[in-house]
Amino acid sequence: MRMALENIKVLDLTRVLAGPYATMVLADLGADIIKIEMPEIGDDSRQFGPHVEGESAYFMSLNRNKRSMTLNLKTAKGREILLQMIKEVDVVVENFRPGTMEKLGLGYEVLRDVNPKLVYAVASGFGHTGPYRKRAAYDAIVQAMGGLMSITGHPGREPTRVGTSIGDITAGLFTAIGILTALMNRNESGMGQKVDVAMLDCQVAILENAIARHVVTGEIPGLGGNRHPAIVPFETFQTSDGEIMIAAGNDILWAKLCIAMEQPRLIADERFKTNPLRNQYYEELKPVINGVIQLKTTKQWQEILDDAGVPNGPINRIDEVLADPQVQAREMIVEVAHPVAGKLKMPGIPIKLSDTAGQIRRPSPMLGQHTEEILKELLKYDEAQIEDLKEQSIF
Amino acid sequence: MRMALENIKVLDLTRVLAGPYATMVLADLGADIIKIEMPEIGDDSRQFGPHVEGESAYFMSLNRNKRSMTLNLKTAKGREILLQMIKEVDVVVENFRPGTMEKLGLGYEVLRDVNPKLVYAVASGFGHTGPYRKRAAYDAIVQAMGGLMSITGHPGREPTRVGTSIGDITAGLFTAIGILTALMNRNESGMGQKVDVAMLDCQVAILENAIARHVVTGEIPGLGGNRHPAIVPFETFQTSDGEIMIAAGNDILWAKLCIAMEQPRLIADERFKTNPLRNQYYEELKPVINGVIQLKTTKQWQEILDDAGVPNGPINRIDEVLADPQVQAREMIVEVAHPVAGKLKMPGIPIKLSDTAGQIRRPSPMLGQHTEEILKELLKYDEAQIEDLKEQSIF
Numbered sequence: 001m002r003m004a005l006e007n008i009k010v011l012d013l014t015r016v017l018a019g020p021y022a023t024m025v026l027a028d029l030g031a032d033i034i035k036i037e038m039p040e041i042g043d044d045s046r047q048f049g050p051h052v053e054g055e056s057a058y059f060m061s062l063n064r065n066k067r068s069m070t071l072n073l074k075t076a077k078g079r080e081i082l083l084q085m086i087k088e089v090d091v092v093v094e095n096f097r098p099g100t101m102e103k104l105g106l107g108y109e110v111l112r113d114v115n116p117k118l119v120y121a122v123a124s125g126f127g128h129t130g131p132y133r134k135r136a137a138y139d140a141i142v143q144a145m146g147g148l149m150s151i152t153g154h155p156g157r158e159p160t161r162v163g164t165s166i167g168d169i170t171a172g173l174f175t176a177i178g179i180l181t182a183l184m185n186r187n188e189s190g191m192g193q194k195v196d197v198a199m200l201d202c203q204v205a206i207l208e209n210a211i212a213r214h215v216v217t218g219e220i221p222g223l224g225g226n227r228h229p230a231i232v233p234f235e236t237f238q239t240s241d242g243e244i245m246i247a248a249g250n251d252i253l254w255a256k257l258c259i260a261m262e263q264p265r266l267i268a269d270e271r272f273k274t275n276p277l278r279n280q281y282y283e284e285l286k287p288v289i290n291g292v293i294q295l296k297t298t299k300q301w302q303e304i305l306d307d308a309g310v311p312n313g314p315i316n317r318i319d320e321v322l323a324d325p326q327v328q329a330r331e332m333i334v335e336v337a338h339p340v341a342g343k344l345k346m347p348g349i350p351i352k353l354s355d356t357a358g359q360i361r362r363p364s365p366m367l368g369q370h371t372e373e374i375l376k377e378l379l380k381y382d383e384a385q386i387e388d389l390k391e392q393s394i395f
Numbered sequence: 396m397r398m399a400l401e402n403i404k405v406l407d408l409t410r411v412l413a414g415p416y417a418t419m420v421l422a423d424l425g426a427d428i429i430k431i432e433m434p435e436i437g438d439d440s441r442q443f444g445p446h447v448e449g450e451s452a453y454f455m456s457l458n459r460n461k462r463s464m465t466l467n468l469k470t471a472k473g474r475e476i477l478l479q480m481i482k483e484v485d486v487v488v489e490n491f492r493p494g495t496m497e498k499l500g501l502g503y504e505v506l507r508d509v510n511p512k513l514v515y516a517v518a519s520g521f522g523h524t525g526p527y528r529k530r531a532a533y534d535a536i537v538q539a540m541g542g543l544m545s546i547t548g549h550p551g552r553e554p555t556r557v558g559t560s561i562g563d564i565t566a567g568l569f570t571a572i573g574i575l576t577a578l579m580n581r582n583e584s585g586m587g588q589k590v591d592v593a594m595l596d597c598q599v600a601i602l603e604n605a606i607a608r609h610v611v612t613g614e615i616p617g618l619g620g621n622r623h624p625a626i627v628p629f630e631t632f633q634t635s636d637g638e639i640m641i642a643a644g645n646d647i648l649w650a651k652l653c654i655a656m657e658q659p660r661l662i663a664d665e666r667f668k669t670n671p672l673r674n675q676y677y678e679e680l681k682p683v684i685n686g687v688i689q690l691k692t693t694k695q696w697q698e699i700l701d702d703a704g705v706p707n708g709p710i711n712r713i714d715e716v717l718a719d720p721q722v723q724a725r726e727m728i729v730e731v732a733h734p735v736a737g738k739l740k741m742p743g744i745p746i747k748l749s750d751t752a753g754q755i756r757r758p759s760p761m762l763g764q765h766t767e768e769i770l771k772e773l774l775k776y777d778e779a780q781i782e783d784l785k786e787q788s789i790f
Binding site: 002004005007008017025029048049050051052057058060061108125126127129130131132135136137138140141142143144145146147148149150151152153154157158159160161162163164165166169170173174176177178180181182183184185187188189191193194195196197198200201202204205206207208209210211212213214215216217220221223224225226228230234235236243245247249306309311312313314315316317318319320321322324325326327329330332333344345346347348349350351352353354355356 | 397399400402403412420424443444445446447452453455456503520521522524525526527530531532533535536537538539540541542543544545546547548549552553554555556557558559560561564565568569571572573575576577578579580582583584586588589590591592593595596597599600601602603604605606607608609610611612615616618619620621623625629630631638640642644701704706707708709710711712713714715716717719720721722724725727728739740741742743744745746747748749750751
């Protein structure tokens with residue numbers, strides 16, 4: 001079956017997370033991703049544990065649907081081959097520290113001269129402009145500097161890092177959007193361009209209403225805990241065996257919750273009639289709800305509230321996420337067979353296209369697995385030429 | 396100047412966050428977003444505080460670059476007009492509870508028959524398939540059910556909600572990617588399709604290495620606090636006046652950090668020579684670093700570590716993010732003038748395109764501000780026809 005991006009060729013110089021996440025998203029929807037890796041070393045994340053039969057589970061999760069070619073860009077011949085490949089692809093993506101490509105003689109201007117239709121995308125910590133442009137960053141640094149940590153956590157406690165590398169991942173998503181947008185533009189203009197995405201910028205872009213609240217009220221948003229800043233009840237409650245998230249987003253859902261809790265008198269209670277009132281009398285309302293919710297298990301409340309149409313959910317651990325019937329029905333956990341590591345479960349494809357569905361067509365590549373295949377296919381090299389390169393340790 | 400998506404017309408039926416975030420990203424890059432709102436009521440988020448001169452700062456932050464048209468889809472004439480508009484646009488996006496469009500007689504099959512080139516995108520809580528497909532969800536529910544809360548927070552404490560609505564926002568980003576991908580495909584096939592994105596699916600997709608770690612080791616990832624799960628030192632440290640995030644991601648950075656701390660003897664210390672050793676002797680290393688870092692202010696350490704090339708950053712509050720020189724240099728805080736509310740600061744555009752840069756061309760619209768303009772432009776209605784619709788309260 002046709003895939004949406006199957007005619008898009010991407011030269012992928014990225015390592016670790018932000019860049020590889022962007023190219024994984026494109027790969028899942030059909031793009032041909034040629035991952036260029038340093039001979040013998042490869043993507044740093046090949047070293048990240050845990051390993052299965054010597055293969056990094058981290059790397060395998062992020063590099064499915066890609067082919068790997070080794071190429072030593074520190075050699076003149078390696079750079080020459082890269083420039084030849086640039087002519088044959090639609091997109092190049094890198095997430096080096098800014099300046100690295102220029103030092104190699106492979107900066108954007110050079111590549112654009114070789115292929116004016118090229119889309120050149122870069123995901124870096126702070127971007128290619130501005131006073132911090134030469135600095136390296138990691139996810140934790142941009143989570144800290146971008147303000148997200150200052151609003152994540154429980155009141156009176158410390159700022160908290162999000163448990164997944166959301167700084168890298170959002171940069172990967174914005175980079176994928178930038179690449180597709182530049183390709184759309186190229187369909188009309190015939191010209192490529194540079195896409196410059198910074199992890200710090202993306203952190204600012206996802207702050208949602210925190211900036212609006214601050215600039216309008218002058219207050220500095222603090223640690224919000226698990227409670228919604230403006231809606232009551234909309235937070236976690238203790239059950240007899242754990243916790244449950246309950247979100248009664250409006251007065252109708254509040255009434256449904258009261259009935260589900262077998263507390264119909266609360267609907268008529270003047271203190272709790274509207275959301276502004278429930279905010280005002282929060283300190284009186286919270287213990288009333290606590291008192292009821294703590295009497296049953298999380299599972300019992302889930303059934304009661306689902307039947308009543310009140311949005312709710314358990315705080316699932318990772319093993320519970322994998323077992324969730326909806327997650328399974330949506331194929332959001334897939335099992336990919338790797339020739340060395342065997343079968344590995346990983347997240348599925350969250351973009352469900354009705355006519356050109358994404359597919360997981362191949363496991364993550366072994367280092368340099370496709371070098372010869374790509375040299376023949378893309379550059380029409382013959383066996384003798386390949387043998388020659390091999391002897392020179394170019395790949 | 397040309398913008399990349401300026402020839403793309405989007406009929407935007409979305410409300411609140413996930414959908415409007417997706418269409419804002421497209422709008423910022425040039426797409427013409429026609430926001431359809433219920434007469435007199437409009438997008439629910441117009442009611443979300445804080446307000447400036449009666450205008451919601453939340454709504455204004457998410458709906459710049461869009462036009463607003465009111466249309467009562469509960470009337471036959473309103474639905475007829477929507478179907479006429481469907482013929483003239485490239486994309487329709489909605490984030491209603493699944494089934495709502497079908498009840499209105501505006502389900503995907505109906506719209507596709509009217510315009511086979513249409514890309515129909517939907518962002519919902521649980522998606523349009525699977526056992527939970529009829530349920531409503533809010534951000535907090537999918538953060539809980541998707542596993543992210545179970546790995547966010549400090550060890551021994553409670554699971555923690557991310558302080559921004561990352562469930563909505565990642566769904567918005569994946570929806571934007573899905574729309575652009577379907578448009579890319581349409582350029583070749585001539586046909587539109589349906590894009591079905593679920594907030595819960597997106598939470599699973601961003602779990603990064605948590606799933607790999609679990610399936611390989613059998614351990615259930617828990618609350619990780621602010622410490623990197625595998626790299627030392629890579630966490631927050633107390634300074635004399637606050638905290639600082641320090642990320643010494645490899646042995647070279649570790650050596651640089653030791654010198655910056657004026658503790659060169661640590662480089663030679665056998666216990667701390669490699670990252671695996673620093674993990675093993677973490678409990679001995681942490682107090683040593685603590686003892687040094689607490690002697691100077693955050694700002695002093697920033698300067699010292701920046702000079703030494705050690706990735707670091709302060710844990711900025713929202714007001715500090717707005718004042719950051721890099722954030723300012725990258726135009727990641729922009730000021731948009733609204734005709735009623737005046738100037739409002741909001742996040743800028745994180746996708747920097749070299750040749751077709753995104754622009755903020757207009758503030759968020761007043762409810763129904765562009766109804767007549769759009770009826771004339773898109774459907775060629777004349778004044779008499781518009782007057783007639785107005786009398787029937789269709790808009």
